[in-house]
Amino acid sequence: MSQITPYLGDRLAQARALAGLTDEALRVRAITAARDKSGEDLWALTLAYLSSDTSAGVRLSPHTLRAYRKGVEVLLDHATSNAWNLLHPGRREPGLYVAALSASGLKPATVQARVAAAGALYRALRWAGATDADPFADVKRPKDRTKGVVKNPPYRAEFVQAMLEVADPREAALLLLLTHAGLRIAEALAVEWAHVNLPARRLLVAHGKGDKARFVPLSARLREALETLRAEAAAPQGFVLPWRAYSTAYERLQRVALACGRAHEFRGFHAGRKYAGTQLYATVKDFTRVAGFLGHEQVDTTRRYVELPEDDLADAVEAFR
Structure with a gap:
């Protein structure tokens, strides 16, 4: 046998x-x-x-x-x-x-x-019961003293706009899911049409990091991009974007950056998410609300995503006596 x-x-x-x-x-x-x-x-x-x-x-x-x-x-x-x-x-x-x-x-x-x-x-x-050893429990790990938002800052608005001008509808939707909805790349690729509620101007992130779900508001520009994709689809169902692999999505956006002559400014997906967090904080001035938007459990994590202007406190201290 x-x-x-x-x-x-x-x-x-x-x-x-x-x-x-x-x-x-x-x-x-x-x-x-x-x-x-x-x-x-x-x-x-x-x-x-x-x-x-x-x-x-x-x-x-x-x-x-x-x-x-x-x-x-x-x-x-x-x-x-x-x-x-x-x-x-x-x-x-x-x-x-x-x-x-x-x-x-x-x-x-x-x-x-x-x-x-x-x-x-x-x-x-x-x-598996093979050992009781836990050798890395107390090992000291190096700390990076440079803030993440300094090492990998948010994309600049002019770069995002230049990308959108040459992107095809699917590339534009991906870019906007990152830079306007603040989604992680895994979340963006996993968005299904069933999660998109255009009349309510929001989408459901069904399985965020840690399998936490959240609702994310949709900007006018992102709604327009999604409406364009939906109009092109004979019967909108399944995934909104056609790519399942990170590498494929990366290559598509990299080609868009090259097409608009700004390949040197492209730094992957996370800078787009930081762009969304920074733009939202500039409007609401509330890290807690931005944390909920980005799907962060800890507000301290959100602080590493938001780039504050160098003169952020200038007006606040102007009238000190």
């Missing part, structure tokens, strides 16, 4: 293939993978843990998963080169790993992402 191969077509099925094992079988599988430093097996274990035993579960974004997978690969390369015993790492090894990442020239944010991935791998190993 031929062996039955389990279906592994989606993330939940992949997680079930491991999570469905007996405790002892899963423990042995994890111990063997750690002993052999098997990248594929350790990533499968990490993915199963992330998909089945975390709050985000199978709704973890592809971007987050790519970052975790890269981090696991980098850790395993380091562990192999430095003869780590993954299940029983030396007490000082994690600190040396972080130091090596910093010494390689990586930015603090990238180092933090690598450490987060390493922590996820060890949570997965503990979940």
Whole structure:
């Protein structure tokens, strides 16, 4: 009789293939993978843990998963080169790993992402019963003293307008979902026609970060762009935008920037979201309301998205006595 191969077509099925094992079988599988430093097996274990035993579960974004997978690969390369015993790492090894990442020239944010991935791998190993080790629990991580809004400031209004002048209807809708609705790229690509309520001038972000839903108001310019797309569709249903991959959406906007002669100003998606936050704060002067608009749980996060003018306090102090 031929062996039955389990279906592994989606993330939940992949997680079930491991999570469905007996405790002892899963423990042995994890111990063997750690002993052999098997990248594929350790990533499968990490993915199963992330998909089945975390709050985000199978709704973890592809971007987050790519970052975790890269981090696991980098850790395993380091562990192999430095003869780590993954299940029983030396007490000082994690600190040396972080130091090596910093010494390689990586930015603090990238180092933090690598450490987060390493922590996820060890949570997965503990979940599988392979070890009690938690080597990255107390490791010191480098801090970036430069504010994010300084390193990657919002797009300028003239750049957004130049892009809109040459963008096709779908590219314009994507750009406006970022710069007027303040959506994350994953949220923008996931918008469905069922989520769009043009008469009420709002759309539903059905699955934001952390699987939190929120309503977002639609600007007149964005409503016009969406009406154009809807008029072109024979029967508007399903996704508003045709692209599912971040890389495809990135390439489309990059080409738009090139077409308007401003390719050097294009910095991906997040600067568009910061543009939306900055524009809204300039009007409402309330970080709490901007946080709700952007889908931030903490107002301190929102402060890193809003660029304040250098003379923001000039008028306020003018009449001091």
